[in-house]
Amino acid sequence: MGTLHQEHEMLTRWADFNHLKWGCSANIVKFQNSDSNAYIESLFFFNQKGKLFLPPLNPFHPTFFHPTPTDKPYRINQQWRQLSHQMIEEIIRHGGAASFVLPPDITDIRPFLWRGFKANVKYTYHLKLPYSLEQASTEIRSKIKKATQTGYRSALTQDMNKIFPCLIATENRKGFHHDLTLSDLQLAQQLLGHDNFRCYVCYSPEGEAVSASIIIVMNEAWSFGWAAGSKTNHLTNGVVQQSQHFAFEDLTRIGIHNVDLVGANLPSVAGSKSGWGGELVPYYQVRLPVFKETLRSCRNWLNNRKGQKL
Incomplete structure (x- = not known):
């Protein structure tokens, strides 16, 4: 490290x-x-x-x-x-x-x-680290279990070519844009450094990158989710949840005390994030x-x- x-x-x-x-x-x-x-x-x-x-x-x-x-x-x-x-x-x-x-x-x-x-x-959701999966909803725990049993695995990556297609897949599915190019991701990685610009990928059993997220670490007390995306064909297999849980464990390993899931102001967003059991905080x-x-x-x-x- x-x-x-x-x-x-x-x-x-x-x-x-x-x-x-x-x-x-x-x-x-x-x-x-x-x-x-x-x-x-x-x-x-x-x-x-x-x-x-x-x-x-x-x-x-x-x-x-x-x-x-x-x-x-x-x-x-x-x-x-x-x-x-x-x-x-x-x-x-x-x-x-x-x-x-x-x-x-x-x-x-x-x-x-x-x-x-x-x-x-x-409003946004904060998770205190270290994180216990017992805080999560039954649905999230079941999805993580499904992904693991199916053969998916999550890991850190420094290869933006694995991150970028996952972001694009979510943009195409939901009809919005991160306004990030592959070059933008590489620039952010270069400027912020691998240790503060942490990139996570969930791989399919065949080794394809199917879900990705980026968390930026500002200091030991504050990290925040910056961008995320997943390929549609794998969404129901728990890839997002497995990757996120891996990220929480990784942040704990390097001494980070808190992660901001960023945003809880739309019903659909609040519903997907609340299952982690984080604290709802105002800003x-x-x-x-x-x-x-x-x-x-x-x-x-x-x-x-x-x-x-x-």
């Missing part, structure tokens, strides 16, 4: 990939007071007009809050409130209508609301109000004032 890139290095490499793939600019911004070691580090993406932007295939704006070592919650809360004000000023400075999507670890969005931001809540999209919303708020305020005078 090689060496995992650490958090800041991964932010740099992830910024480079998104710049090359999507043509956006990306800055790693650190928010810190001079009298404290607590800090927030976040990756800001900008479109060609210099406005905030979230590229495709990014579930969140990677943002990490590192308080000073303490067992006192009030200190952690105080540090977050102080540093988040700096972050908010940076978001306001760049403006735009796009949301800034905070990862699930950021749960206190009050500083944003106090500054007039609008917020939407979404927040925050954005500045657009002009029409501000105008509407002013109008409502004036109407309320008139009503009070009457």
Whole structure:
């Protein structure tokens, strides 16, 4: 096994990939007071007009809050409130209508609301590692058993030629696009490194790659599913479930504590992911109000004032 890139290095490499793939600019911004070691580090993406932007295939704006070592919650809360004000000023400075999507670890969005931001809540599933298959539904366990008994096997791969056809198969079946080429996969692998860009394949008894997934490791506490696909003829044989379970075991082996299954906001997606028994966690999209919303708020305020005078 090689060496995992650490958090800041991964932010740099992830910024480079998104710049090359999507043509956006990306800055790693650190928010810190001079009298404290607590800090927030976040990756800001900008479109060609210099406005905030979230590229495709990014579930969140990677943002990490590192308080000073303490067992006192009030200190952690105080540090977050102080540093988040700096972050908010940076978001306001760049403006735009796009949301800034905070990862699930950021749960206190009050500083944003106090500054007039609008917020939407979404959901995803987190699995704590090591993972016990006893957490999974009977259906998932049965599918894994079926795949194993039928002769399927799952493994890590560094060959993007095995990954890519599986992604295309799902795109054709479901009528959507990952917007990833074979060259894109190879570029991501080159920039992020084999240890942080982890690729899994389920092979048929004949040795054909029939299901694939990619998990990106940002740090020991956060990894997330990035892309996945399977060939239609093998879907009912439990290939997806076997491959995913293998991935959880592999992440545990290298010391990762948590995997984000990314997304639980559509009924079909939520149904397929909930069977793993992960924790349903919220995450927040925050954005500045657009002009029409501000105008509407002013109008409502004036109407309320008139009503009070009457």
